[in-house]
Amino acid sequence: MGYCVFVRWGGIAVSCFLIFFSCLLPLRVCAEESLNAKQQLENQLTQLLSQEIAQWQRQAGLKSVEHNIEVRVPSGAVKLKICPEPLQIDTGGGLVFGNVQRKVLCASQAWSLFVRAKVKVTARLPVANRAMKRGEFIGAKDIEWQPIVLGASDRDLLTRTDDIIGRQVSRKLRRHRAIQLHHLSAPQWVNIGDKVIIEARSQGFYANMAGEALESGGEGEAIRVKNLSSGKVITAFPTAKGRVSTVF
Known part of the structure; x- marks a missing residue:
């Protein structure tokens, strides 16, 4: 059962209960703002990390990827006011696997902090x-x-x-x-004695011709190749199985 006590002072009735409640109100509002700020940090960082995982999945060409993100907001976040605009979150320089840390900024409220997250990614x-x-x-x-x-x-x-x-x-x-x-080692695109296609490039010029590999090599390795049309030996670079490239 609730009680309401009125005190008459100077002809004005004042509720002690209302006075007491009004004293608690700022504390309650502050608590709600802190909770919202914490939730804002968790939600927006989780969303950003999820987007980065989805981007990696597309680039990797994978169909099946699952993830779980556990954001760990510092205890100091209880003192923060909710940010009226989207938070500014630094993008990471690497893949979003394991333990990650990001700097989060709210310009209008003049606060920033580092937030950590534990990211579990399972990919087929x-x-x-x-x-x-x-x-x-x-x-x-x-x-x-x-x-x-x-x-x-x-x-x-x-x-x-x-x-x-x-x-x-x-x-x-x-x-x-x-x-x-x-x-794994670099793929061995060309072996000694292989018949290859020589691709020659220059400014505004492209041609291809038949050749024979005089050395074995993988991608990016310089090997000697004989032009079967002219008999000239040139230096070329394997680019794919049975193909080499040279620049004149």
Whole structure:
């Protein structure tokens, strides 16, 4: 049961209850603003990180990616007022895997702070179905797709089988682990004696001709190639299987 006590002073009735309630009101409003500011931080950072994960998924060409984001707002956020405009959040320089930290700014309220988040990303990736040693070549039978939980160390991931099959292992591959670029050697596009197409480019000029590789090489490596039409030996760079490029 509620009680209301009136005190008559100078002909004016005053409710002690209302006076008491009005004294508490600023504290209550402050608490609500702090809660809203915390929620604003959580919501907008979660949205940004989700967008970055979606962008990575599109670039990687992956169909199945799941994620969970746990934002950890500093305790000092209880003193903040809600920002009337969208928060300014720094974009990250790397992939959104594992523990991340972003600077958040509210210009109109003149506050900024660093907010951390724990991001768990699970992606269905092509992986080796057995342990593979250095020097082995990867065949289609060695690859299967598995859901993999990614961490901060999972950089330069190979997400397409075309980038894996046919390449040589340069670092030991563990079974059902994400394959990274440094695990494999550059693809050997050309072998000694291969018949190749020489692509010649200059300013406003392009031509291709038949050639023969005098050396083996992978992408970006300079090799000697013989022009079968002129018999001239030139330096060219493998660009794909059976194709080399040179500039005149």
